[in-house]
Amino acid sequence: MEAGEAKSKKPRGPRLCCICNQRRPVLKRPKTLQQICRECFYEVFEEEIHQVIVKNRLFKSGERVAIGASGGKDSTVLAYVLSELNRRHNYGLDLFLLSIDEGITGYRDDSLETVKRNEVQYGLPLQIVSYKDLYGWTMDEIVKMIGLKNNCTFCGVFRRQALDRGAALLKVDKLVTGHNADDIAETVLLNILRGDIARLSRCTSITTGEDGPIPRCKPFKYTYEKEIVMYAYFKKLDYFSTECIYSPNAYRGFAREFIKDLERLRPRAILDIIKSGEDFRIATTTKMPEQGTCERCGYISSQKWCKACVLLEGLNRGLPKMGIGRPRGNLNGDHKKVTKAGATAKSIESKQCGSLDF
Template identity: 70%
Template sequence: MAPRTCALCESAKAMLKRPKTGQQICRDCFFYVFETEVHNTIVQSKLFQPGDRVAIGASGGKDSTVLACVMKTLNDRYNYGLDLFLLSIDEGITGYRDDSLETVKRNQQQYEMPLKILSYDELYGWTMDAIVSQVGRKNNCTFCGVFRRQALDRGAAMLHVDHIVTGHNADDIAETVLMNIMRGDIARLGRCTAICTQGEDTIRRSKPFKYAYEKEIVMYAYFKKLDYFSTECIYSPDAYRGHARVFLKELEAARPSAIIDIIHSGEAFEVREEVKATQRVQQTCIRCGYMSSNDLCKACTLLEGLERGMASAGITDRGRKQLESQGPAPDNLRTIPFFKLPLGNPTIAIESTS
């Protein structure tokens, strides 16, 4: 095949076919359109205000590494006036997270952003390695998911940031739409396509890559030679999501617009008011102050189960009843520090750059 020229600049050699549009473009035009689309998403959704302190949830993987790079580029180019931070959660998984955190530490220097690492061990007194040795490999993803969500909010509170951005991309969101449909989870289906979520007691969270295809994120990282880490978690990945993912990739191979189309379908669902009304009202956990739909938040329930040697307490109704039948929680039970939304200036130490 003769080399094709870029559809945009009409001079350089085309190096990439865009999955969204089918356009064939060169490397420099690709950087420009990719960054500009993210900028347009940010501006149209009014994600930030000048002076906002924003934490980038950084795992060392491709999405968050590209997000850190693009956020820095756009903040400089368009004078957003943001203070950017990297926030990493250390789940305590030997041979997986310890390696990926080394990548984040390099990113800290490459992008000149302060880094805060918060570990499960510090917050909950349990590493994922310790949790898996108690609960086995069946439900460990439940612990990890619940603990990570709360750890991110708590890490953000320690940094006194106004906002957390995560690297969730269009493929991730389309997968979540599919999973929520397959599970009949109407409440989550209604909110999983929102670019920005904020409860009364939580820190604003958003997804600037909502419309960015995974293929383009990976190509961006490759062309920019970004330093990222890509090993699967050693504790069996989320199997249900894995199936949704493979199915989505097969749809994309047949018709690349499938990903954006599924997101659009998710957005177009309207949840009737009477369905919304049956959803639990948010309250705060009586033990740790974090948002919850019950007296105890999910993390406190899971932690109590671990501490009292009945790990299924936070997973099944039966486990919960079993725990309750053993009497109330002992006074010396390990608990999560009380959660308060930040006011004033941060006092905590962040990782030194040296």
């Protein structure tokens, strides 16, 4: 930790932190372009998240809250910061870690080891739910059957439900995820590129699913990825950073790269895209899916069967293409309920990419 100080023989950077005016700055904030020292960085980083939590009334005292924990940087920092803020500001929350074991050898088994260490380090009880237990299939088995083409669809759809089921097991009131500002900006762009108006209108909401079984919220909605990684680095937090072995999600990759290029030219672009997403007004003539429940499993669905049931049926019948692509699965056929926008626009299908379902 102090190694950095000891090595500061040559102040090659600017002179002093522009907040405390005492110490050497170590970081340029993307949000404000301020040059700040490590101590002030910790303070503003944590305080901003606290303000987001307070202003948006994300939690109530006495609530049980599950942190969706993948072992990656965002959820690791979220678990650390949230337990810290919970103590410091007496939120009165009971925090839990909730992890999904997709059954991906060489990836999830390793990242789960990280979450198990976090369980000890932060003293938060951990619940792991597996695809194998919930659906009878691991992602390894699914990929063996369907190949590497639509695997991210399966994984994403299954994860969304798995998180809800895990949250139900833990009997929590809320689920928080580590989605950061960069992720949200990227999702706004993707939803525009796909013409997905239903998701565009809700992907910037800090809390979603309030009419569903378990509301979800994103305390890092305005937190830059750069700062999350810097925070994890300076605090020496233990996180896992390997790409999923099955994850060639090219379309999202392009959007991500584009956002990062924009950020380099003008870091505020990320917050501005989120702002644009928040301020969109969806035309009332836009057709939106209506929310109901799956006839088979009872999960929220805008169709007769939820997406997970359709995909699972395909797998079990050896027809893995079932439910893939725009015509939404043979099983649902012409069963399409449509209403005007704004009514109950909360369909709960997942995004194409696993870890970024909104």
